[in-house]
Amino acid sequence: MKFVDEFRDAAAVRTLLDQLRGSVTRPWTIMEVCGGQTHTILRYGLDELLPREITLVHGPGCPVCVTPIEMIDLAIAIAKRPGVTLCSFGDMLRVPGSSGDLFDARAAGADVRIVYSPLDALALARRKPDREVVFFAVGFETTAPTTAMAVREAARTKVPNFSVISAHVRVPPAIEAILSSSDNHVQGFLAAGHVCTIMGIDEYLPIVAKFKVPIVVTGFEPVDLVQGVAMCVAQLEQGRAEVENQYARSVRKDGNLAARALIEQVFTFADRRWRGLDALPKGAMRLSDRFAVYDAVRRFGLAVPTAVEPPECRAGEVLRGVLKPPECPAFGTLCSPERPLGAPMVSSEGACAAYYRAGRQPSAMGETK
Amino acid sequence: MSGDNKSGTSPAIFCPAPGPRGDVVVLGHGSGGRLTADLVSTTFLPALSNPILDRLADGAEFDIGASRAVFTTDSFVVNPLRFPGGDIGSLAVNGTINDLAVMGGRPLGLSAAFILEEGLPIDELRAIVHSMRDAASRAGIQIVAADTKVVERGKADGLFITTSGIGVLPEGLRLGPENVRAGDAVLASGPIGDHGIAVMSAREGLQFETTLLSDCAPLNALVATMLESGSAIRCMRDPTRGGVATILNELAKGAGAEIMIDEAAVPVRAAVRAACELLGLDPLYVACEGRLLAIVADADADRVLDAMRTHAIGSGSCRIGTVTALGRSRVLLRTAFGTTRLLEVLAGAQLPRIC
Incomplete structure (x- = not known):
């Protein structure tokens, strides 16, 4: 497959690994921010191929995982209202709220549907004018433009029965929070290439300047990740701290200007709690006042509920790179993809799910039960 | 509520414990994976x-007089009813034939039960029934019993079909994972995942176009040729729901064996790979409806493959792995990078209503 196979080339990865082995002199801890990167690392066993000096820790870059429990509860409450059809991406439906998930709500009679695009939810609203169609929007800066597009289209074409629960979040505040945390031991970052494809790389310049850590914007294939690590290690070894772009085939300095304009037009950056990272200043996106009528929370006159979150699941530490999934006492025992305690075990981008799927059980590779 | 916060300055840590899962059926119970189990x-x-029943094979094996019979049943709820390369009718016929075939059975006859939703166009039903006739004819068997029920509009999704089939085993043939030995070869009869992706391409809401056709086909002739080759075939399965990864896990469990799959050797068409990339799926978990996996003695692997390749639907047959040891039930995948990872059973529903 063109544009994919060359970045999964085993010989190219071996060459990069040889170069890396020749350049690393000390232990370094590097965080790959995006859950998609984590899955590639585990899927191909790249962490096992890296020089032993390098430790990869997994970041909070899984939007499903960082969506706080009260937002799930809110979505379930809205889904259960008469006349409401709630749409979201498939992963969101399996994330446990305080009491059950959206699949449970559907099994109990709510109209909950999986869509692949917010525009599909808008199309559904047009087809079903007697239903209130609500799109539960999750994702980083990568998916926010499509939500913005749907909201703007709804406004432009005056679709009265469409609204959005925005759980969109932003990456840079999360990196700042990790670096500000007193138990942080991350020395360099592989930033999420797709987020930067939209936003460009300038947002990271102040972080690099303030915290003196290298940030390498990195892609998602094995060659990308090993090269990203090599670029990060080179900076660390040379005592540099810069924003570099490994993923130049997709990321331009200014990002995607049309998509950024959409985000700016439709969203306002807001403080909101993240799972694992508490309230992040400007870490979330809510609909701006101009589009308030399309904000489901305001439309239905609801407040975001308070949710009680027992501490059995240690996803917070996993999301901050402090704990590796197999180090969690619940991993693989109380918590598995079909009986998840927390979102990182659910999502296709979740670090716990990545470890579980790759068979990285704490003892040894698990037997088929 | 915050969790541990040793430093006192870092952000609070929290995560939800699960709510009690209500005791109702969810879609994942139909995935063929863990929840189904x-x-x-x-x-x-x-x-x-x-x-x-406790053997949990594709079908039941029992004696009728001097003959060893195999008997199986399967329901079909695929959405949409028609997809590139087939429809619910051909799927219902081939699915049951294949369950018999991979047990080594020669299919004798099928029954078909129809649950029809009020409002289903008769023309559509007729087309599907004709498709069943053609599929049965291609496989050389007949549908010898049938039933029809109709439910009110909204109580079903157009049409559901249940087929059952009966066949006979050749004398002395006993296929099953208990026959598996260390060193055995794992074979696949062709590219995987065509059916699942063909159905997805026809599904509302997924706007991608492909020329890909479902692999939906009867396996009985292919199996007959394999058995006639006189090779030591231990067991066979058709990788339908849950795909190759899930079925390999079932085989590993049944055999008490460790299976090592070579990722680079698993045949996947470019169109399936591309669609899986777009949809975030792993082809190893995408359903086939006209493929089989066979575990055979290592020494006989080439002979079986030669026999399989004489059939159109087996022309892409190849070896994908090896039974590496007995005593521990697991499936491992060796990547192109030489690393190894566990190939898990599918959890939950990857692609609901694919068959």
């Missing part, structure tokens, strides 16, 4: 347990 072991088996 849970339902079988906690609900069906305790009530219905008997030595034949």
